[in-house]
Amino acid sequence: AQKITQTQxxxxxQEKEAVTLDCTYDTSDPSYGLFWYKQPSSGEMIFLIYQxxxxxxNATEGRYSLNFQKARKSANLVISASQLGDSAMxxxxxxxxxxxxxxxxxxxxxxxTKLSVxx
Amino acid sequence: xxxxxxxxxxxxxxxxQEVTLRCKPISGHDYLFWYRQTxxxxxxxxxxxxxxxxxxxxxxxxxxxxxKMPNASFSTLKIQPSEPRDSAVYFCASSxxxxxxxxxxxxxxxxxx
Numbered sequence: 001a002q003k004i005t006q007t008q009x010x011x012x013x014q015e016k017e018a019v020t021l022d023c024t025y026d027t028s029d030p031s032y033g034l035f036w037y038k039q040p041s042s043g044e045m046i047f048l049i050y051q052x053x054x055x056x057x058n059a060t061e062g063r064y065s066l067n068f069q070k071a072r073k074s075a076n077l078v079i080s081a082s083q084l085g086d087s088a089m090x091x092x093x094x095x096x097x098x099x100x101x102x103x104x105x106x107x108x109x110x111x112x113t114k115l116s117v118x119x
Numbered sequence: 120x121x122x123x124x125x126x127x128x129x130x131x132x133x134x135x136q137e138v139t140l141r142c143k144p145i146s147g148h149d150y151l152f153w154y155r156q157t158x159x160x161x162x163x164x165x166x167x168x169x170x171x172x173x174x175x176x177x178x179x180x181x182x183x184x185x186x187k188m189p190n191a192s193f194s195t196l197k198i199q200p201s202e203p204r205d206s207a208v209y210f211c212a213s214s215x216x217x218x219x220x221x222x223x224x225x226x227x228x229x230x231x232x
Contacts, residue, residue, distance in 0.1 A: 105169065107154075
């Protein structure tokens with residue numbers, strides 16, 4: 001079973017509108033971390049936002065917010081007021097804890113969502 | 120902070136040649152990771168180190184791949200001999216001990232012809 005699922009291969013959004021990128025995860029570990037990264041066409045991986053499994057509030061970083069719904073195991077990224085420069089691939093990733101039996105430090109990535117912002 | 124520094128940015132080599140990729144992590148970070156990105160397989164972990172010690176190398180494809188971290192500020196990933204199927208973008212990343220922020224380098228785009 002996939003650990004990280006991003007069901008939207010591609011999305012379009014109008015400039016200045018908000019957009020939500022979906023991410024669901026699968027783990028039995030009570031301690032884990034969730035991350036979102038942006039990869040523009042230039043190829044670098046840019047860290048956007050982090051949410052710990054024990055964090056009480058949803059993470060926010062500027063125009064980025066993470067809609068964390070623990071019971072649903074979802075960690076959707078919300079980008080407000082989209083800009084042309086937001087056009088990129090977006091990856092959701094998870095880091096499990098020790099009790100997962102896996103590699104604690106490993107970031108497991110989804111397949112990504114390609115976001116295109118239209119002027 | 121200069122971030123994670125990788126070299127070279129691009130590497131084109133002939134099949135059978137040895138390739139060495141280099142990485143300088145962020146000072147003070149305890150963890151260092153090597154990832155590979157391909158269209159077919161996406162981003163996958165090759166190996167990671169904690170305090171210079173290899174912790175998990177289960178993602179290393181085969182004996183042709185080896186990685187070292189001789190000190191806290193330098194790591195190498197070596198492929199010998201290289202094959203066309205090794206063509207990919209190789210990322211190095213580092214993280215503090217809390218594992219709450221992984222910073223990636225710019226990547227090395229490797230082409231084996």
